[in-house]
Amino acid sequence: MDFYIDLKNIAQEELKQINLDRVNVNCSPPDFEPHRQYYFIAKCRQMVKSESERLGRPLYACTVTFGCQMNARDSEKLAGILELAGYVPSEDETADFVIYNTCTVRDNANQRVYGRLGFLNSMKKKNPHMKIALCGCMMQEASVIEKIKKSYGFVDLIFGTHNIFKFPELLCTMLESGRRVIDIWKDTDQIVEDLPVERKYAFKSGINIMFGCNNFCSYCIVPYVRGRERSRSPKDILREIECLVKDGVVEIMLLGQNVNSYGKNLEEPVNFAGLLREAEKIEGLERIRFMTSHPKDLSDELIEVMKESKKICRHLHLPLQSGSTRILKAMNRRYTKEQYIDLALKIRREIPDIAITTDIIVGFPGETPEDVEETIDVIKQVKYENAFTFIYSKRTGTPAAAMENQVPERAVKEGFDRVLRTVQDTARERVALLQGKVLPVLVEERNEQDSSLMTGRLSNNTLVHFPGDASLIGKIVDVRLEECHGFYYLGRIVNL
Numbered sequence: 001m002d003f004y005i006d007l008k009n010i011a012q013e014e015l016k017q018i019n020l021d022r023v024n025v026n027c028s029p030p031d032f033e034p035h036r037q038y039y040f041i042a043k044c045r046q047m048v049k050s051e052s053e054r055l056g057r058p059l060y061a062c063t064v065t066f067g068c069q070m071n072a073r074d075s076e077k078l079a080g081i082l083e084l085a086g087y088v089p090s091e092d093e094t095a096d097f098v099i100y101n102t103c104t105v106r107d108n109a110n111q112r113v114y115g116r117l118g119f120l121n122s123m124k125k126k127n128p129h130m131k132i133a134l135c136g137c138m139m140q141e142a143s144v145i146e147k148i149k150k151s152y153g154f155v156d157l158i159f160g161t162h163n164i165f166k167f168p169e170l171l172c173t174m175l176e177s178g179r180r181v182i183d184i185w186k187d188t189d190q191i192v193e194d195l196p197v198e199r200k201y202a203f204k205s206g207i208n209i210m211f212g213c214n215n216f217c218s219y220c221i222v223p224y225v226r227g228r229e230r231s232r233s234p235k236d237i238l239r240e241i242e243c244l245v246k247d248g249v250v251e252i253m254l255l256g257q258n259v260n261s262y263g264k265n266l267e268e269p270v271n272f273a274g275l276l277r278e279a280e281k282i283e284g285l286e287r288i289r290f291m292t293s294h295p296k297d298l299s300d301e302l303i304e305v306m307k308e309s310k311k312i313c314r315h316l317h318l319p320l321q322s323g324s325t326r327i328l329k330a331m332n333r334r335y336t337k338e339q340y341i342d343l344a345l346k347i348r349r350e351i352p353d354i355a356i357t358t359d360i361i362v363g364f365p366g367e368t369p370e371d372v373e374e375t376i377d378v379i380k381q382v383k384y385e386n387a388f389t390f391i392y393s394k395r396t397g398t399p400a401a402a403m404e405n406q407v408p409e410r411a412v413k414e415g416f417d418r419v420l421r422t423v424q425d426t427a428r429e430r431v432a433l434l435q436g437k438v439l440p441v442l443v444e445e446r447n448e449q450d451s452s453l454m455t456g457r458l459s460n461n462t463l464v465h466f467p468g469d470a471s472l473i474g475k476i477v478d479v480r481l482e483e484c485h486g487f488y489y490l491g492r493i494v495n496l
Ligand code: 5AD
Pocket: 105, 106, 219, 220, 221, 319, 321, 359, 360, 361, 390, 391, 392, 393, 394, 395
């Protein structure tokens, strides 16, 4: 081909549009991002193409996500890169390239990864050309890397959270050398914009507004594996939202470990409430969600912005973790039981149609049945629409792991069951308040259990199932909420 593109001369905004088959990969790679990664995608593309010609079939790639919304968004970036590199997306873990984007927030997430790696090993024995990659939070732990090196030698590529933007380069090195590639960084202050993304849903998208966490809750491994807090510039975020809206997105979810401290490390004077105000102005955008809010940083200004907004969804995820001031102190959460309740009730007062959901940990070191009672008391007062209840998991390297008074498993289970029952009872009571109302629902997908039903979400994040067809996906329709089933509704579309 005579018209080779030299990536070094391409403007950043145009990278997504260029024909990668015309990129000159015989010159040296650009030494700046994201151009450098596009160069390596182009190079991978050639290798994938020739392998696919050799086999006489397409090469398939499967991306598997463990953990939170952040990881789900990262996986969309991985999938976007793989697709641009020439792989056909697949949900089948027998694909030619399988990547696990891992989570390490609780030990059961790690155990699931090890279990499934055993299965991948048996697949690889049948198809020796298969390539297996691991990335994400688990890979930031030295003990995990040791274990994989020792017992899972069939893994071909390993990288962590800080250098995920280098995936194309690492993939290229792996494909070219045929050897195992391991690259883990301790930290980074880099944020690379404009890499390709393949969205799971056409009509909604997550958007990272910040990375990392500075809070160091004493049980939590996230600050160690995701590094220090870094915010993206508001200009980049708003440009990304505008592009998504042009591409058909009606709902966005702004993502960060602690969105309420957005902007603190930026030069421009901007905070989370200010960012929301700007996002609100984007025409064509219908719904704005965000995750997660730390109670200690939730400002009156944010409540005000939510209250006035037509687009910010009536949902706040406000992790409680524990209702006992003593345990909260040991957790380094920096609020008391009373401060939390005051905040939650103030939000309920100011925005009466809001749903509040939460995360709760049972079994933190030193927790007594009386502490669990305090947690139950908060649940009864706040009446969450939904709550994720976790059994405390000891994470090596966190301060809580070194605490002496770890609670025996049997005692934890008993408290956990009581917390869960309280959550279910109070949630049912709250969710049932909407019975009979007609409310807008963003239709998301066909119901997995019953294909005559569609599934969507209210602004307040409650799920609604109702008769309909796939043509409704991505649309906002009015639904009468007929039957409350605890955390969700069965309903019927209303033609107004
Ligand atoms: N054990 C149990 N739950 C945890 N979480 C974070 N770390 C741990 C741990 N070590 C929970 C918190 C957090 C959610 C994402 O995961 O409730 O809000």
